[in-house]
Amino acid sequence: MSKDVPHFQNYVMCPYNKSHILLPSRLAAHLIRCARNYPSSKLVRCAFNNTHLYSADDMKTHLENCPDRLKSIKSEQMDSFAESEPKKFVVESAENWDDEPAAPTYNPLAHCNTACVIRNPQGVAPAERREFREKERKRLMAISKKTS
Structure with missing residues (x-):
């Protein structure tokens, strides 16, 4: 690489084409596209980093010295350390939610029958829709008379 490229030490070379x-x-992203142009290349991907491509002979030595291998080993050790010591977290409280008074469950159909809610039947025949709309008009009129 030439030194006239700014920050040339930050760049990497493609293993398919130098x-x-x-x-x-x-x-x-480049390796995916570039691999299509070199289908006969015998490069093998590293198990620890997808961007590491080497020949089958060089891969054995690379796997022993791969910097990402050390990272994965450290993270595995940290995971096993974290799993080996479970933290006990207990909060003492005088409050017991099971002793609360029983409350009735909410019934949405009962609420809709007594409240001024516009309902629309779904998946019924036209005759049933007409009948439902007529009953709804009567129900809404009765509710509006109660509130006025």
Whole structure:
């Protein structure tokens, strides 16, 4: 790489074509597209990082020294450490919600029958709709007379 590219140390090379130089954040998307152009390449992906591509011979040594392997091992150790010591969290309280007085359950049909709510039947035949609308007019008129 030439030094006339600004921040050239921040760029990475494509393993398929060394003339492809790009930012690390774009490497994963680039590898997907570039792999289509090189179907006969024998590169193998690293188990710890999808952007690491090496030949089958070099992959064995890479897996032993992969920097992402160390990260995954550390996170596995932290996970096992966190699972081995469960935290006991108990809050003492004099309040018991089971002792509250029993409240009746809410019945939406009973509420709609007594309140001024516009209802619309769904999935019924036209004759049943006409009958329902007539009953609704009478129900709403009775409710409006009670409130006035």
